[in-house]
Amino acid sequence: MPFEGPSAAPVSAARPAARASAVHFCGLCDQVGESERRALRRIGLRQLIRSGDPLICSTAGDAIVGSLTWGVLAVVRSDGSGAQSVGLVFPGEIVGDPFGSPANAAVRALTDAQLCTFPRSALEQVSRDYPVVQRALLRCALHSLSEARRWLLIIGRQSARERVVAFLLEFARRQRAGAPSGDTLDLPLKRGSIGDLLGLSIETISRQLQGLARAGLIALPSRRTIELVDRAALERLVGGRRSTIERVMP
Amino acid sequence: MPFEGPSAAPVSAARPAARASAVHFCGLCDQVGESERRALRRIGLRQLIRSGDPLICSTAGDAIVGSLTWGVLAVVRSDGSGAQSVGLVFPGEIVGDPFGSPANAAVRALTDAQLCTFPRSALEQVSRDYPVVQRALLRCALHSLSEARRWLLIIGRQSARERVVAFLLEFARRQRAGAPSGDTLDLPLKRGSIGDLLGLSIETISRQLQGLARAGLIALPSRRTIELVDRAALERLVGGRRSTIERVMP
DNA sequence: GAACCGCTTTGACGCGAGTCAAAGACGGTT
DNA sequence: AACCGTCTTTGACTCGCGTCAAAGCGGTTC
Incomplete structure (x- = not known):
């Protein structure tokens, strides 16, 4: 269309x-x-x-x-x-x-x-x-490969909470890319799509987000916006497992 | 060294x-x-x-x-x-x-x-x-990207049994690559490494392999060899979820 | 306004897989 | 042979997440 x-x-x-x-x-x-x-x-x-x-x-x-x-x-x-x-x-x-x-x-x-x-x-x-x-195409491919492997790590071993937090930080990182500090995310994904991406169910996504909000780490002003209230704490949640920034091929 | x-x-x-x-x-x-x-x-x-x-x-x-x-x-x-x-x-x-x-x-x-x-x-x-x-480098990168995404699918949503079977078939596919029908895998990985790859614990890998063996789908003649006895059945196990062979970038 | 619709939230429950622990198997060494 | 360390297998238990079900929002239409 x-x-x-x-x-x-x-x-x-x-x-x-x-x-x-x-x-x-x-x-x-x-x-x-x-x-x-x-x-x-x-x-x-x-x-x-x-x-x-x-x-x-x-x-x-x-x-x-x-x-x-x-x-x-x-x-x-x-x-x-x-x-x-x-x-x-x-x-x-x-x-x-x-x-x-x-x-x-x-x-x-x-x-x-x-x-x-x-x-x-x-x-x-x-x-x-x-x-x-x-050359530019190759760079792109390697970049995508690196991102795919990032996800592999996140999805492979992390708990639901860690995955959701990793997703939020990842999204903030990639979406902002230039803008100084985008602590307010305008998520174009609905819960189901996040679940798809993280290998989790809709309900789990919802529960985790609510849990994070109740803990004061994020705020959910509307359905599609998420504020990263305590970024440091969020990073600590996945921080123990920070992957070495690596770009390998294959 | x-x-x-x-x-x-x-x-x-x-x-x-x-x-x-x-x-x-x-x-x-x-x-x-x-x-x-x-x-x-x-x-x-x-x-x-x-x-x-x-x-x-x-x-x-x-x-x-x-x-x-x-x-x-x-x-x-x-x-x-x-x-x-x-x-x-x-x-x-x-x-x-x-x-x-x-x-x-x-x-x-x-x-x-x-x-x-x-x-x-x-x-x-x-x-x-x-x-x-x-050009060859680009091809390689895209190939690796495709493989990485394969794993994402497998690891993202599948049960332990499905992951193990997917791994076996995947390994057979990639290892053979020329040899006609490699139904006997000589696994260079120990259980722990398979677990790493699939995001599962050592014990789960072991249990799943034993389970498959008991079901007659595979045989475990030695520690590092696995025979795919009933390949059709194995493929049926992951078959409902056969991914479209896709090579996208990113 | 009320009635609908899709999305999200919350609860209850069961199963699958991680964990801890112990007992086998196998390979290598002397 | 008997020993040892490493890897694998098996068991018992716990807990996280998926599933099913129902209720609560928004947003849109009439």
Whole structure:
């Protein structure tokens, strides 16, 4: 379902904040030079998708790669018994498979979102002409890999409480990315989606959040906003288990 | 602790099998042309490490990237309270960070292993001269990302039984990679390491394996060998939840 | 305003997996 | 052989989280 147009009012308003978070070291257009950017712009297509919509990851048999400009996406991997999110995508990051191999890309928008999409084959050509682009792609992939492994650690061994706290801190870290101290999170996820991401049930998420609120560590002013009241205490909760910031491949 | 030499007898014996599995689409030397291979060979260094040893991921301040020739490695991510494996590395795959950024690479050899290591800076130069090399690196990263997400799905929602079965099938799939039907696994992992990988306790791993054996789905002829007796039944156990083979980025 | 709908919260209950502890198995050494 | 240390197996118990069920919000529609 196509969006009304690039200049739709409500989304335009959110743009400045997203631009700020494009500082992220992992944007495609942000880590290449001017000439590469021009080449990318020639083949790129700005695309807007509505919250909840799936991202169409191939057009006319050609897979696409998208660089998220603003908004938040979820990468979901579905199996017979439902779907589970395996990661989030924040502005400056990338979705899609540059190789277009068996790519059942399942990406869902959690908020209204905008991304620059590139046809796989055209991008491949550009990255052949401009090695810097391929380099940027590699950086992105490694970044995503690192994030995926972060989640593995969190989901693998932690208790429900620790997972929820880790999620909150992680979300704050990734969402802010430029803004100084975002202690007020505007969660685009509903409880069920958080559960998907953390491998927990809806009820457990709710209970944990309420518990944290009762303990005075967070505040829940509305359904979709969470304030990190006592960040130090939150970090201490997962702190014993702080993982070494590591970026390995594979 | 350095290895005796490249021609040590016990490890040489294992080489042919590993060569076979180098069919893997993700080896560095196996998906580039002859001239690139020569360039890589000039800067590469063959390295042998003993089972249990950590891989030194930087030499003289320069991080390294390694392409595994044979053996099995584990990528471990350690935090305050111990360490957890976040992935395995099979022949044809790659370890280390080509960008050498805050790379606390923690890699441990599960078996005696051999890899070609490349100094980060030299590899970077080569990949600048030969785009194909960078392309291969990108492929590797995406492959690893896909594997990491596989684990996320398995660890996120599955029961202990399902995780163990998934691990066995996964291991068979990745280890064999060329060999026709490896229904007899020679596990280089002890129970504890499997637990690390799956986010389960030693005892649970043991109980599940015994349970599967009692059900006649597998056989445990020795401590480190597992026979997949009824593969169909095993696949049915995780089959309801077969994930779509997907390769997304990020 | 009242009536609906989806989401969230809260409670009660049962099961699965972690933990502690002890007893086997296996491999290596002398 | 008999010893030892390491790894594995088995048992008993506890507790966290999933599940089922019902009630409480918001938000939207008429």
